[in-house]
Amino acid sequence: MATPPAETRERLLDAAELAFAQEGIQQASLRTITAAAQANLAAVNYHFGSKDGLIREVLQRLVGPINAERLQRVSDAEAKYADKIVPLEELLRHFLEPTLQMFASGRSHIPTLISRFHHETSPAVAETMAAVLEPVVGRFLQALMRSVPSLTIERALLRGQFMVGALLETLSLNPEVLKLMQPAGVDSLPRLNMLDELVTFCAAGFRHE
Amino acid sequence: MATPPAETRERLLDAAELAFAQEGIQQASLRTITAAAQANLAAVNYHFGSKDGLIREVLQRLVGPINAERLQRVSDAEAKYADKIVPLEELLRHFLEPTLQMFASGRSHIPTLISRFHHETSPAVAETMAAVLEPVVGRFLQALMRSVPSLTIERALLRGQFMVGALLETLSLNPEVLKLMQPAGVDSLPRLNMLDELVTFCAAGFRHE
DNA sequence: GTCTATACTCCGATAGAC
DNA sequence: GTCTATCGGAGTATAGAC
Secondary structure (H helix, E strand, O other): OOOOOOHHHHHHHHHHHHHHHHHOOOOOOHHHHHHHOOOOOOHHHHHHOOHHHHHHHHHHHHHHHHHHHHHHHHHHHHHHOOOOOOOHHHHHHHHHHHHHHHHHOOOOOHHHHHHHHHHOOOHHHHHHHHHHHHHHHHHHHHHHHHHOOOOOHHHHHHHHHHHHHHHHHHHOOOHHHHHHHOOOOOOOHHHHHHHHHHHHHHHHHHHOO | OOOOOOHHHHHHHHHHHHHHHHHOOOOOOHHHHHHHOOOOHHHHHHHHOOHHHHHHHHHHHHHHHHHHHHHHHHHHHHHHOOOOOOOHHHHHHHHHHHHHHHHHOOOOOHHHHHHHHHHOOOHHHHHHHHHHHHHHHHHHHHHHHHHOOOOOHHHHHHHHHHHHHHHHHHHOOOHHHHHHHOOOOOOOHHHHHHHHHHHHHHHHHHHOO
16 A cells, blocks of 8 residues: 555645646646656546646645635634624634635645636636635625625625735735744744734725725 | 838737736747737847847836836825825825726726736746836835834835735726626726725725724 | 557747848 | 748647556
8 A cells, every 4th residue: 555546646736736836827837747746747637637627626625625614714703603793803814814824834835826826817717716716705795794884795895805915915925025024933923913914904994984 | 101110019019918918928929929919920039039028028118107107196295295294095096096097098908917917926027026116115115104103114014015915906806896896887987986995995904003 | 547658739949031 | 120941849638558
């Protein structure tokens, strides 16, 4: 059982994840990916049908758990508050933290990759991304308008876009800027600050007027 | 003077701008661009040395005027306020509006292209972008900390990143979301709303605490 | 189920005629 | 300054052996 055949698929996904983050999703070649995975060039086509199939699979494996955690946390929070109204800051935290946790996951290329997926315009990525995000967006919009009763639906949508933009920009921050944020040198420290900063910035924006 | 030879360079830049926006900067091929510009494949190499040279030239031609307008508007505003303290909302407006005006410029692909340039990680783009943005960022940070005296430099930098993220996300909004923002059907209308929405959202965030 | 070998297309860049 | 022709290489995908 040193190298069971089922592992090839996982090695390909891991290698693709890293290559997509480092070189770009479209730029990374199947030759690079299969070489890094110590698999044959034909393996991608065998396991995923095409490069688009591989891309879709990497995306779902990455974003699926994040969104599942988001939904779980909102459900827990709503259960905790009997009136179903979750304080705004807490709600934003449940949306933002599952993504920001990736900074501390040890797989430091993940934030870059999430940013790349969000800004990719190819149909394969855009459609999969929309399908994966749709339930989460609906759920949070609903909760958001309960937390801030004065919000109209248009404003909630637009400001939600602003928040996502701020989050994504945070994910692609270069290391030099990151260093500015942390007095000490621990790598997992800025994430905490960043989460608090993002939450207070966006909460103020959501509440305005 | 129907087609003076000097025009080829301009046609190449225009064609590249459109192709970069529609297909992606790395994905767009010189063959597509030169065909659209009704020029020869070798023309790009002759006029710009390489594809990277073309990319840099498109970027500078696009972002240069925007940043020049930003600096001019800040200078005008600081001259208007004798104490050199510009109200926060006005300052943000001077930073955001030159970019958002691109929605009404008739060249509707420009917002997408700006977003692409910002998220591109190739050295040719990243270095040029950093060089072009550096003076503007410095100038606005300075003004920002005067407009909001309680801001630390680290916070100003980080929140500035949040604002840029929100702006860029706005630039890549898909048309369906855009339609939600405007009751009437005019295409230049959402830009006005969007600017106001961005300014109030970010101003609240900058002022918090 | 996995690999070898290869097919076919397209890329950016250059050499040299005009 | 602009064109034609072509180079060398890399891209994805497939056919067929094992």
